[in-house]
Amino acid sequence: MACSSHLSVTRSFFAVRGEKNSPASPPTVCWPRGDAPGTVRVAYQGISGAYSEFAAGMACPGCATVACRTLGDAVRAVKRDEADRLVLPVESTTEACAVRNYDLLLQNDLHIVREIRLFVDYCLLAMPGVRKRELRKVISHPRALAHCGQALNQLGLHQEAVDDTAGAGRMLLSGGMLDTAAIASPRAAALYGLEVLVQGLQDEAWNVTRFLVLSRYPETPKRTEGVKTSIAIAYRGGALAALMKVLSAFSRRGINLTKLEVNNPSLDGGEPVLMLDLSRRGALMAFPHVLYVDLEGSLDDPEVEEAMAEISSFSVLVRTLGCYPADPNIYDL
Numbered sequence: 005m006a007c008s009s010h011l012s013v014t015r016s017f018f019a020v021r022g023e024k025n026s027p028a029s030p031p032t033v034c035w036p037r038g039d040a041p042g043t044v045r046v047a048y049q050g051i052s053g054a055y056s057e058f059a060a061g062m063a064c065p066g067c068a069t070v071a072c073r074t075l076g077d078a079v080r081a082v083k084r085d086e087a088d089r090l091v092l093p094v095e096s097t098t099e100a101c102a103v104r105n106y107d108l109l110l111q112n113d114l115h116i117v118r119e120i121r122l123f124v125d126y127c128l129l130a131m132p133g134v135r136k137r138e139l140r141k142v143i144s145h146p147r148a149l150a151h152c153g154q155a156l157n158q159l160g161l162h163q164e165a166v167d168d169t170a171g172a173g174r175m176l177l178s179g180g181m182l183d184t185a186a187i188a189s190p191r192a193a194a195l196y197g198l199e200v201l202v203q204g205l206q207d208e209a210w211n212v213t214r215f216l217v218l219s220r221y222p223e224t225p226k227r228t229e230g231v232k233t234s235i236a237i238a239y240r241g242g243a244l245a246a247l248m249k250v251l252s253a254f255s256r257r258g259i260n261l262t263k264l265e266v267n268n269p270s271l272d273g274g275e276p277v278l279m280l281d282l283s284r285r286g287a288l289m290a291f292p293h294v295l296y297v298d299l300e301g302s303l304d305d306p307e308v309e310e311a312m313a314e315i316s317s318f319s320v321l322v323r324t325l326g327c328y329p330a331d332p333n334i335y336d337l
């Protein structure tokens with residue numbers, strides 16, 4: 005499989021927890037444009053053993069995972085047809101607000117086709133034989149460092165951010181680092197022959213991350229039951245008036261919301277949100293106020309269609325980010 009130097013492709017070998025460990029048969033992609041079916045290639049940030057790789061395997065069993073150094077590389081891989089999908093961690097139970105993680109989705113013409121929630125258990129890993137008291141430094145993905153802040157402060161370790169958790173583990177090995185630990189998954193420990201000094205390092209015992217699987221093409225499910233739709237709404241004026249009108253449009257039609265987030269320019273450094281306006285040939289527009297909504301229902305539901313039309317009548321832009329199967333499971337590594 006052709007891929008550029010920053011990517012590497014691996015067949016996924018995961019099975020859903022509780023199922024027999026037999027290798028899943030490769031799913032086929034049947035694109036609306038009628039491409040030849042093949043194994044789904046899913047790009048993710050990191051190297052083998054990263055949480056995102058696991059999420060890719062859970063969301064698309066039997067897929068070929070495509071390792072990328074950054075999320076930007078993963079987006080480019082999809083745009084250049086080096087991957088069919090990409091996995092994007094968007095929010096976690098430990099972070100109150102993760103609006104910024106939507107930037108890649110809003111600024112690119114990509115569609116949510118799956119969601120997956122993963123219980124993220126962080127381990128403190130070190131080279132074999134290294135003891136906790138010998139450690140001076142810890143390296144990991146910034147999100148992992150942030151989720152383990154209390155434990156790391158107690159250990160008195162200097163923190164350094166690197167691209168991904170599994171990459172941090174492999175760095176210990178390649179650099180023969182005896183005074184440094186990595187925060188990564190138990191799978192990364194097994195893959196790179198590292199010792200687990202602490203398991204469950206996260207500050208909050210219940211630490212779940214939600215990942216979205218993005219594709220160049222929408223894949224609206226044929227059924228309307230058990231389906232979710234994500235939309236972004238750019239509006240004029242204050243958040244309260246827009247919120248009231250949006251809530252009213254959905255509640256009057258009995259549509260349940262599973263997420264409602266308002267971008268807060270005062271928290272985001274006053275930065276406007278950049279979003280592709282697909283009706284204007286994909287121009288990148290700056291909007292000071294954006295609401296993110298996930299709702300239970302399909303674009304094919306007449307009530308959802310009506311609510312969207314009503315919201316469009318008072319909004320600057322309503323963009324559908326995806327219509328996809330709701331996944332009620334929480335997966336475990």
Ligand SMILES: O=C(O)C(=O)Cc1ccccc1
Nearest residue numbers: 054055056093145147168169
């Ligand atoms: O670095 C990784 O392993 C990732 O997949 C990114 C990430 C980091 C922490 C929680 C969820 C995803």
